[in-house]
Amino acid sequence: MxxxxxxxxxxxxxxxxxxxxxxxxxxxxxxxxxxxxxxxxxxxxxxxxxxxxxxxxxxxxxxxxxxxxxxxxxxxxxxxxxxxxxxETRPFEPAAATGLVRLLMADLEAAALAPRLLSHLAAEAPALDLDIQPPGTSLFEALQSDAVDAIVGVIGEAPAGIRRRGLYEDGFVTLMRAGHPAAEGKLTLGRYLELGHIVVSITGVGPAPVDVALAGMGRRRRVNVCVPNFLAAVEIAGRSDLIMTLPSSLALTAAGMGRFVTVPPPVDLGRVTMSLAWHARHQDEPRHVWLRRTVVAAAKGVTVTAPDRTTDDAEPPNG
Known part of the structure; x- marks a missing residue:
């Protein structure tokens, strides 16, 4: 031929x-x-x-x-x-869309973002369902294999082909149970180092921001428990005198459970950026463009500034 x-x-x-x-x-x-x-x-x-x-x-x-x-x-x-x-460019019609929105994020991040995202989905794409998956040791492989649509979290260096944008900046607070002996008065560095700590290590790789900051001061803390998710850490903190330091938006979500106090940590930890990451192959896909805009809109409602001291025993506004 x-x-x-x-x-x-x-x-x-x-x-x-x-x-x-x-x-x-x-x-x-x-x-x-x-x-x-x-x-x-x-x-x-x-x-x-x-x-x-x-x-x-x-x-x-x-x-x-x-x-x-x-x-x-x-x-x-x-x-x-x-x-x-x-x-032909085929527009995405959220109202007619079916299937799953698949996001990878930690449990407290999901607790902070998912209710707001579900509200947007109910209004714009009522037949779409939300599937939240826990982070693993290889975050970006999930994007590269299309196992998820996007990742939400604190994202450091990313390999080629991964796009990202910041959702919001967040500071840190220290969380402890209501009635904790250290809840009264200012939490000093000395007292902070005397206490036992809980660390959430989702990937199990690398030191926590607190430990990096303390090492720069020539100090170190005792990490009594290291767990892979925030829910386990919150339960441990609620039933012991161990404390944990985490981004304020996540701490406020935990504080909303009614058992905790948040105080400023005695170490300058700077701020972190909660980000949305996706694979470049979906950069211009109409469905994905809509999804990213929807996640960004939902993230605008996430509280990122914690008060100097928060307890859940306070009477809510207007009774």
Whole structure:
């Protein structure tokens, strides 16, 4: 079978050929294409050379198609329709969408963000369901394999092909049970280091921000318990005198459970950025563009500033 080198073919001629075969008239084809009649006549001459066939020949009432042109016509129509369909930008319609929104995030991050995100989904895409998956040791593999649509969390260096944008900046607070002996008065560095600590290490890799800051001061704390998720840490903190230091938005979510006090840590930990990460292959996909905008909108409602001291024994505003 002879293989045609398409690089040597002006594929625009096929659009002209389609108009000629449909209209069976140079004049009408020119009007349909918005071209001059001489330009279409020159294109027809090139097409006859390309196909080694007259394609259109004189008949009693104008042009008629040759046998070769009749053979080409259905294939050409189908091919051009397929190309047009391929190039068409299909808008995403949230109201008609079904399936899953798959996000990877830690449990307290989900507790802070998911209720707001579900509210947006209920209003805009009521048939979409939310599937939240826990982080593993290889966060970005989930994006690369399309196991999830996006990641929400504190994201450091990312490999090539991963896009991200900040959702909000967050500071740190120290969380302890209500009635904890250290809950009264200012939490000093000395007292902080005397206490036992809980660390949440989702990936199990690298030191916590507190330990990095303390090492810079030549100090260290005792980490009594290291757990892979915040829910376990919160339960331990609620039933012991161990304390934990974590981003304020997550601490306030835990404080909302009604058993905790938050205080400023005696170490300057700076701020972290909660981010949204996704794979570049979905950068321009309409569904994914909508999803990212929706997550960003939901994140705007997340509280990121904790008061100097918060307890859940306080009477709510307006009774």
């Amino acid at each position: 002879h293989e045609v080198d398409l690089r040597q073919v002006d594929l625009n001629l096929l659009v002209t050929l389609h108009a000629l075969l449909e209209e069976r008239s140079v004049t009408r084809a020119a009007g349909r294409l918005g071209m001059s009649q001489p330009a279409v006549s020159r294109a027809l001459a090139r097409l006859r050379t390309l196909f080694a066939d007259a394609l259109l020949v004189d008949g009693r009432n104008g042009y008629i198609l040759t046998v070769r042109a009749e053979e080409i016509r259905p294939t050409l129509r189908s091919m051009l329709a397929g190309i047009s369909d391929m190039l």
